[in-house]
Amino acid sequence: MRKVEKKVDQYDVYRPHKASIKKRRLAGNIAAYTGLILISAVWLIPLVFLIFASFGVNADGTGGAGVPSTIFPEHWGVASYVVLFTDSQVPFMRWFLNTFIMALATAILSSAMTIMMSYVLSRFRFKGRRFMMNFMLVLGMFPGFLTTIVLYYVLKMLGLTQNGAIGGLILVYCASSGMGYYISKGYFDTIPKSLDEAAYVDGATKFQVFYKIMLPLAKPILIYTVLTAFMAPWGDFVFARYISFGYSDSYNVAVGLWSLLQQDKIANYFTVFCAGGVLVSLPVTILFICLQRYYVSGVTGGAVKG
Amino acid sequence: MTKKTDFELLRYSRCKRGAIKFSYWFLSIPHKLKNLLFKIGNFFKRIFLFFVNDIKDIGRTFKKGSYKTKLSYVFMGFGSFARKQIGRGILFMGFEALYIVFMTMFGSHYLARLGSLGTVAHEYVRVLVNGVWVQQIVYHDNSFKILLYSIITIIVSIAFIYTWRLNIKQNKICEEIEASGKKVKSTKDDLRSLVDNDFHKTLLALPTVGILLFTVLPIVFMILIAFTNYDMNNTPPYNLFHWIGLDNFNQLFGWSSGSKYFSAAFGEILAWTLVWAVLATFTNYFLGMAVAMLINKKGIKIKKMWRTILIITIAVPQFVSLLFVSKMFTANGIINTIFHTNIDFWNNRWIARSLVIVINIWIGIPYLMLITTGILMNIPSDLYESAKIDGASPWKQYAKITLPYMLFVTGPYLLTSFIANMNNFNVIYLLTGGGPKVTNSFNSGGTDLLITWLFKLTVDNHNYKFAAVIGIMVFLVVAVISLIVYNLLPSTRNEEEFQ
Numbered sequence: 001m002r003k004v005e006k007k008v009d010q011y012d013v014y015r016p017h018k019a020s021i022k023k024r025r026l027a028g029n030i031a032a033y034t035g036l037i038l039i040s041a042v043w044l045i046p047l048v049f050l051i052f053a054s055f056g057v058n059a060d061g062t063g064g065a066g067v068p069s070t071i072f073p074e075h076w077g078v079a080s081y082v083v084l085f086t087d088s089q090v091p092f093m094r095w096f097l098n099t100f101i102m103a104l105a106t107a108i109l110s111s112a113m114t115i116m117m118s119y120v121l122s123r124f125r126f127k128g129r130r131f132m133m134n135f136m137l138v139l140g141m142f143p144g145f146l147t148t149i150v151l152y153y154v155l156k157m158l159g160l161t162q163n164g165a166i167g168g169l170i171l172v173y174c175a176s177s178g179m180g181y182y183i184s185k186g187y188f189d190t191i192p193k194s195l196d197e198a199a200y201v202d203g204a205t206k207f208q209v210f211y212k213i214m215l216p217l218a219k220p221i222l223i224y225t226v227l228t229a230f231m232a233p234w235g236d237f238v239f240a241r242y243i244s245f246g247y248s249d250s251y252n253v254a255v256g257l258w259s260l261l262q263q264d265k266i267a268n269y270f271t272v273f274c275a276g277g278v279l280v281s282l283p284v285t286i287l288f289i290c291l292q293r294y295y296v297s298g299v300t301g302g303a304v305k306g
Numbered sequence: 307m308t309k310k311t312d313f314e315l316l317r318y319s320r321c322k323r324g325a326i327k328f329s330y331w332f333l334s335i336p337h338k339l340k341n342l343l344f345k346i347g348n349f350f351k352r353i354f355l356f357f358v359n360d361i362k363d364i365g366r367t368f369k370k371g372s373y374k375t376k377l378s379y380v381f382m383g384f385g386s387f388a389r390k391q392i393g394r395g396i397l398f399m400g401f402e403a404l405y406i407v408f409m410t411m412f413g414s415h416y417l418a419r420l421g422s423l424g425t426v427a428h429e430y431v432r433v434l435v436n437g438v439w440v441q442q443i444v445y446h447d448n449s450f451k452i453l454l455y456s457i458i459t460i461i462v463s464i465a466f467i468y469t470w471r472l473n474i475k476q477n478k479i480c481e482e483i484e485a486s487g488k489k490v491k492s493t494k495d496d497l498r499s500l501v502d503n504d505f506h507k508t509l510l511a512l513p514t515v516g517i518l519l520f521t522v523l524p525i526v527f528m529i530l531i532a533f534t535n536y537d538m539n540n541t542p543p544y545n546l547f548h549w550i551g552l553d554n555f556n557q558l559f560g561w562s563s564g565s566k567y568f569s570a571a572f573g574e575i576l577a578w579t580l581v582w583a584v585l586a587t588f589t590n591y592f593l594g595m596a597v598a599m600l601i602n603k604k605g606i607k608i609k610k611m612w613r614t615i616l617i618i619t620i621a622v623p624q625f626v627s628l629l630f631v632s633k634m635f636t637a638n639g640i641i642n643t644i645f646h647t648n649i650d651f652w653n654n655r656w657i658a659r660s661l662v663i664v665i666n667i668w669i670g671i672p673y674l675m676l677i678t679t680g681i682l683m684n685i686p687s688d689l690y691e692s693a694k695i696d697g698a699s700p701w702k703q704y705a706k707i708t709l710p711y712m713l714f715v716t717g718p719y720l721l722t723s724f725i726a727n728m729n730n731f732n733v734i735y736l737l738t739g740g741g742p743k744v745t746n747s748f749n750s751g752g753t754d755l756l757i758t759w760l761f762k763l764t765v766d767n768h769n770y771k772f773a774a775v776i777g778i779m780v781f782l783v784v785a786v787i788s789l790i791v792y793n794l795l796p797s798t799r800n801e802e803e804f805q
Contacts, residue, residue: 028603029603032603043668043672047627067636145760146774146777149528207508241765284621
């Protein structure tokens with residue numbers, strides 16, 4: 001073995017450092033691995049700390065301690081999780097259910113709107129199409145929160161705030177979702193037009209083409225749209241807080257858990273917040289990782305299309 | 307001075323070349339402005355001509371039309387009924403009836419008071435309740451309702467005029483069809499075309515109505531609010547608010563003698579918002595690209611696992627991770643314990659600002675990693691091979707191949723992410739709540755962006771007029787930046803470069 005290498009070295013005058021190249025590559029790999037491990041640590045540590053903190057309890061074993069100052073809680077226990085389901089101040093099940101209902105409704109309605117809009121803008125050429133696209137672009141430049149003040153008033157007249165905030169929020173999430181057509185339009189644009197033309201030649205109506213040919217082909221982007229629509233209510237804070245203001249039975253998890261960190265509560269509820277955070281993150285994360293493939297393709301495609 | 311071509315410019319040094327190019331650009335400004343004005347003028351001219359032609363067409367149709375068409379001018383849908391298009395007739399006539407009822411019962415009352423936004427908000431009346439005289443409050447004009455319903459009335463009226471025009475057009479088309487001896491469309495045909503030739507109208511109906519009601523209407527309303535004095539002291543139904551013209555904008559720019567704090571706070575926050583948006587966008591972009599390149603590196607195994615680790619942070623709802631991280635950095639939080647320090651991160655404006663940017667990197671890199679990974683793999687590898695043969699160092703390869711390619715492909719994305727960062731509510735509000743507090747700053751804090759300030763002004767202070775003004779300013783800033791950047795983007799300038 002060594003003999004052969006020596007022979008190569010002798011004749012290969014133009015690549016005298018073959019061994020050192022190998023060495024350098026190894027060094028590079030080691031550096032890269034260290035970097036990756038460090039990065040992974042930085043990205044996971046806060047989440048790990050969160051899980052640790054959620055198992056912190058008071059000295060007497062009751063749940064709901066304040067902000068921890070150490071990585072590992074002084075007293076371990078699951079009491080903070082128990083508080084989530086027993087304390088009448090923390091209707092966690094209610095919040096979770098609220099968010100789940102909103103997420104389901106939004107996933108269905110809002111993705112339907114988005115897909116309808118993007119399909120039309122991708123496949124049909126009609127008068128006013130360019131105007132519509134530019135108009136929506138300009139509309140998107142206004143801060144979204146600005147609309148809430150009026151919507152709050154209108155929804156209040158309809159009885160869809162505070163007590164009925166869930167219905168109101170679903171409306172807010174879904175009504176304007178046609179404006180988020182960019183990514184799925186980009187996807188529809190990539191499906192060859194010859195497919196529709198072939199179907200039209202065979203006598204299909206436009207509805208049939210949409211329903212029987214395009215929708216099945218657009219499955220990846222459908223899943224992406226539904227996934228993002230489903231995840232939105234879990235993280236929404238601005239609209240949810242404004243519309244359900246002060247009525248804790250119609251909070252979503254974000255507003256509910258946020259309310260635990262206000263000055264009057266944080267000292268007794270911080271670990272409860274952590275426990276709630278873990279319980280919310282688990283299902284969402286699992287769902288997300290299962291459908292990761294679709295998410296990645298959607299995000300990547302969207303960025304390239306712009 | 308004659309303009310030199312790119313080829314001639316090559317003999318100058320890089321620095322001089324840049325200067326000459328800049329001077330060309332500078333000299334072309336008047337020309338460009340003239341073009342822009344010309345374009346705007348043309349735009350209005352086209353709109354004007356469109357209306358003139360439309361009105362002429364309406365007149366012509368009336369002159370030529372049969373009695374069916376003529377009667378349709380007053381009774382919408384008459385022509386349709388007469389031609390046995392029952393479906394269309396019902397829709398047209400029904401809409402006209404509804405519109406008349408709506409206007410007489412509702413719309414005109416509010417529209418009449420749009421100019422004043424109401425005169426009397428409330429009064430106290432003595433009422434006899436169970437034999438005792440009690441003072442009771444009676445509400446009259448509600449400025450909010452007057453403004454809102456007036457806008458709705460105007461929108462409905464525009465829709466009515468459009469439908470009326472449509473009704474006339476339909477009559478014209480039908481007459482042409484009848485003149486050529488063919489049969490006009492029946493209701494059945496109409497319904498069928500809704501899933502076929504006019505399928506796009508079916509699909510668009512719901513999303514468009516949603517956008518009109520839930521985005522356009524509120525935005526128009528809030529733009530108008532910027533010209534009123536709607537704030538805590540002028541809140542309906544107890545009080546009225548009024549039109550005050552450009553007064554709010556004068557205060558914003560410090561031209562009027564009102565509160566000088568408002569314009570100072572605005573300038574400060576606008577500057578920080580722009581700095582934040584630039585830093586947040588570019589730190590994420592370059593570091594995200596670096597991480598993606600690290601994972602893509604030859605010889606790195608289990609690439610999928612590294613990616614998944616980063617992706618987990620996207621999946622965890624932001625309010626959980628951000629709120630927790632913000633508590634990690636409190637005065638006696640975990641971070642201070644680990645490093646045995648005693649820094650009050652969130653109470654010093656500059657530390658808080660830097661920290662927000664660092665934590666935003668933590669939030670943003672996974673997205674950028676995802677986005678750039680795919681694009682990086684698409685770069686043709688022969689580019690790198692030939693660069694290697696020419697003896698280019700890895701850094702040179704990055705600067706001359708990777709970066710230009712990435713900037714070219716992700717240019718539009720950079721613009722949208724810049725705008726998204728300007729309006730990045732979650733990161734700022736959940737981490738710092740806009741704090742630390744600053745005195746005399748109109749309730750704004752050291753890390754507040756325009757968007758979080760807007761939120762606080764509405765939710766905490768009920769200062770809707772300034773919130774509306776800030777909203778308009780955000781729009782203007784975003785629009786101007788988008789226009790400029792869009793014109794500078796390489797992807798729009800020379801599209802063929804990398805294809």
